[in-house]
Amino acid sequence: MSKEDVLNYFYTSGTQYGIRETLVIMSCGLAVGMVIYLTYWLTSEKIAYNRKFNWSLVVMLLVTVIVMMMISSNIAVSLGMVGALSIVRFRTAVKDSRDTMFIFWAMAEGLCVSSRNYRLSVTTVLFIAAVLILSSRIPGIWNKYLLIVTGEGTSVDRKRFEEVLKPFVVSCRIRTGNRDAAHEEMIYEIRTKGELNPDMIDELMNVPGIQSVNWVAESGETVG
Numbered sequence: 001m002s003k004e005d006v007l008n009y010f011y012t013s014g015t016q017y018g019i020r021e022t023l024v025i026m027s028c029g030l031a032v033g034m035v036i037y038l039t040y041w042l043t044s045e046k047i048a049y050n051r052k053f054n055w056s057l058v059v060m061l062l063v064t065v066i067v068m069m070m071i072s073s074n075i076a077v078s079l080g081m082v083g084a085l086s087i088v089r090f091r092t093a094v095k096d097s098r099d100t101m102f103i104f105w106a107m108a109e110g111l112c113v114s115s116r117n118y119r120l121s122v123t124t125v126l127f128i129a130a131v132l133i134l135s136s137r138i139p140g141i142w143n144k145y146l147l148i149v150t151g152e153g154t155s156v157d158r159k160r161f162e163e164v165l166k167p168f169v170v171s172c173r174i175r176t177g178n179r180d181a182a183h184e185e186m187i188y189e190i191r192t193k194g195e196l197n198p199d200m201i202d203e204l205m206n207v208p209g210i211q212s213v214n215w216v217a218e219s220g221e222t223v224g
Helices: 003-012 019-043 051-073 075-085 097-114 118-137 158-168 199-205
Strands: 143-151 171-179 184-192 210-217
Touching (some): 019 051, 019 097, 158 171
Antiparallel strands (some): 171 184
């Protein structure tokens, strides 16, 4: 095989995609991406839901499909794409590990769709979506809260406070304590079975010296 034959093989060997076939592949990618979009929306536990990031997952999947179609269409193009992508650096920090998981999921499904393995793509995206949705609906054994109590200096009856709190919680430990000449603030980490009982607030407010009681639900990604 001559040098010209080798070069001609690199430039001509590959798969050519027509308009109809390209639209079918991209439509399948969009359908799979929408499953990821709905899964992220249904399982999101954040106070500020990031709609733009969710749509970026869909676009990321489609871009992955395009890149893989370009690579498979021509060997010479694939070598150029590898060289071009090797110099790209993404420096956007992903604060939530859960978002990183969705990014890799979108990329994996994009690779699957671009290879035209539609059965594998549909099966895997539905299976992973079902796992994530079910896991987000399963309640934890214990719910964790931060209990913020403000009192009138040394006049707070701590013994009475602990007696009132004990029936409502599974465990309790103090995390922060602040005191000045007129006020005292204590932050407790408490665990409860199920949701926190609102009657606890009324009971704690009857403790001598207590001025205000606040509770905040604590999760792994944000407070709220």
